[in-house]
Amino acid sequence: MEQLLQHLVNGLVLGGTYALLGIGLTLIFGLMNVVNFAHGEFYTLGAYAAFAALGWAGVDFFTAVLAAIAAGAALGWLCEVTLLRPLRSESIDTTMLVMIGVWIAMQNGELLVWGGVAKSIPHPFPTAPLVLGPVAIAPLRLFVLLIAAGLIAASWLLIQKTKLGRAMRATFQDRDTAALMGVGIGRIHAATFAFGSALAAAAGALLGPVFLAYPSMGDLASLKAFSVVILGGLGNLPGATLGGLLLGVAEELGAGYISSGYRDAVGFVIIILVLLFRPAGLFARQERIA
Amino acid sequence: MARPESPPLLRLEDLHASYGPIAALRGLDLVVAPGELVCLIGANGAGKTSTLRAISGLLPPARGRIVFDGREIQGDIPAAILKAGIAHCPEGRRVFPYLTVEENLAMGAYVRRDRIAIAADVDEVCRHFPILAERRRQMAGTLSGGEQQMLAIARALMARPRLILFDEPSLGLAPTVVETTFAIIADIRRRGTTVLMVEQNAYAALRMADRAYVMETGRIVLEGAARDLLDDDHVRRAYLGG
Numbered sequence: 001m002e003q004l005l006q007h008l009v010n011g012l013v014l015g016g017t018y019a020l021l022g023i024g025l026t027l028i029f030g031l032m033n034v035v036n037f038a039h040g041e042f043y044t045l046g047a048y049a050a051f052a053a054l055g056w057a058g059v060d061f062f063t064a065v066l067a068a069i070a071a072g073a074a075l076g077w078l079c080e081v082t083l084l085r086p087l088r089s090e091s092i093d094t095t096m097l098v099m100i101g102v103w104i105a106m107q108n109g110e111l112l113v114w115g116g117v118a119k120s121i122p123h124p125f126p127t128a129p130l131v132l133g134p135v136a137i138a139p140l141r142l143f144v145l146l147i148a149a150g151l152i153a154a155s156w157l158l159i160q161k162t163k164l165g166r167a168m169r170a171t172f173q174d175r176d177t178a179a180l181m182g183v184g185i186g187r188i189h190a191a192t193f194a195f196g197s198a199l200a201a202a203a204g205a206l207l208g209p210v211f212l213a214y215p216s217m218g219d220l221a222s223l224k225a226f227s228v229v230i231l232g233g234l235g236n237l238p239g240a241t242l243g244g245l246l247l248g249v250a251e252e253l254g255a256g257y258i259s260s261g262y263r264d265a266v267g268f269v270i271i272i273l274v275l276l277f278r279p280a281g282l283f284a285r286q287e288r289i290a
Numbered sequence: 291m292a293r294p295e296s297p298p299l300l301r302l303e304d305l306h307a308s309y310g311p312i313a314a315l316r317g318l319d320l321v322v323a324p325g326e327l328v329c330l331i332g333a334n335g336a337g338k339t340s341t342l343r344a345i346s347g348l349l350p351p352a353r354g355r356i357v358f359d360g361r362e363i364q365g366d367i368p369a370a371i372l373k374a375g376i377a378h379c380p381e382g383r384r385v386f387p388y389l390t391v392e393e394n395l396a397m398g399a400y401v402r403r404d405r406i407a408i409a410a411d412v413d414e415v416c417r418h419f420p421i422l423a424e425r426r427r428q429m430a431g432t433l434s435g436g437e438q439q440m441l442a443i444a445r446a447l448m449a450r451p452r453l454i455l456f457d458e459p460s461l462g463l464a465p466t467v468v469e470t471t472f473a474i475i476a477d478i479r480r481r482g483t484t485v486l487m488v489e490q491n492a493y494a495a496l497r498m499a500d501r502a503y504v505m506e507t508g509r510i511v512l513e514g515a516a517r518d519l520l521d522d523d524h525v526r527r528a529y530l531g532g
Contacts, residue, residue, distance in 0.1 A: 163400075166389065173387060176348065
């Protein structure tokens with residue numbers, strides 16, 4: 001029982017960051033119809049940006065996380081404006097290929113700048129775990145979970161309660177009519193891509209110190225993000241949140257009770273089952289981007 | 291020819307537009323005077339919807355001029371045209387199904403910045419259409435067809451337009467609701483907003499309009515006072531069923 005609780009807590013920490021990755025990807029996919037294969041690279045970028053801010057700029061850890069989020073947003077925006085905007089009327093395959101190109105370019109860029117050796121990102125938290133009743137959690141992991149929860153809540157507020165979020169939902173539901181209302185579709189796309197990329201970078205900056213930063217770390221993150229989108233349903237924000245948490249917990253349980261070597265396999269078995277039996281997503285409702 | 295005397299609010303001159311290789315408008319000329327209710331009738335595919343889409347900026351014209359209130363607006367983006375004072379109530383209502391009634395109204399005021407006046411306009415619209423007030427927090431997709439049409443009209447009004455374009459406002463609605471919809475449009479005009487309407491129910495449209503244009507294959511083939519067109523042989527044969 002204690003072991004189960006411990007696995008659940010570890011699963012939530014992992015799942016919270018999966019949810020961040022998934023929310024970003026599901027918004028980009030749902031709203032822009034872009035299959036963003038570079039999504040994981042923004043996760044890598046987040047980890048390296050935090051590393052660079054700590055090492056080169058010498059700022060404190062929390063500022064470094066903020067800098068990573070800002071870097072993700074800035075590069076995401078740039079990516080949309082320079083690469084995706086000219087291709088807005090092209091087919092989904094074209095933009096997918098472009099994003100595969102971005103993936104390769106970014107990953108090799110990271111390799112060029114930081115080399116292939118994994119970097120450890122320093123953090124100010126004590127390593128001794130906090131013991132809360134039956135479970136123990138490292139302070140850094142608790143921080144990751146809290147920040148992830150905060151960012152998920154902030155995303156929800158942005159989508160549900162702001163004028164920008166309303167315009168994003170309207171654009172998702174009916175692009176032509178949203179344009180008739182005066183919504184600048186280009187601006188909405190840029191904001192969506194920047195926002196989704198910022199969330200991925202946040203996940204990278206949060207998990208980077210937990211694990212290590214290395215150039216190909218984003219590959220698996222991309223796969224996880226796509227898994228979360230499949231679990232949650234396209235453009236479904238609560239679905240991505242629940243899907244992320246579910247995936248994290250399932251992986252942790254698989255790793256704990258079967259074998260740690262099967263951690264990723266457990267996730268993908270779930271995806272295969274979902275695609276077989278509920279292809280619209282576990283939480284499919286009519287409503288999307290909400 | 292019942293040409294209006296005052297300078298027109300909207301003037302289309304030799305307008306050409308196409309969807310890829312398919313020409314939709316082939317040299318369209320049309321004027322709407324301030325305060326008028328003008329209707330545009332014609333067969334399916336004649337280019338009526340394309341005309342409205344060109345005016346509101348969704349279908350940028352290839353050639354020709356669109357002059358609104360003395361200013362050329364062809365080539366402007368939809369947001370700029372809406373700000374200039376032209377709202378477009380599209381065919382098939384096109385409310386945002388997963389936004390609430392209130393959020394749909396807010397989308398209508400998207401280009402406006404005057405928050406307090408917008409809130410007042412939402413209240414005003416709700417007074418005018420009590421059914422919308424009742425359904426304020428409901429998803430628009432759960433409304434009936436007639437309620438959705440009211441919401442679409444109310445949403446267009448939220449931009450405080452000087453000219454509203456209506457595209458097939460009666461399409462797919464029950465006969466009693468059609469009557470209500472036309473009454474609402476007549477009321478909007480009475481309160482000073484100019485209306486340009488595309489309508490397949492030519493008889494009803496001609497009875498309520500001041501003037502009308504008949505469109506065939508992308509250009510105007512006939513124009514005149516709506517009353518006169520009701521008696522015109524060609525119009526009777528082609529659009530009024532004998």
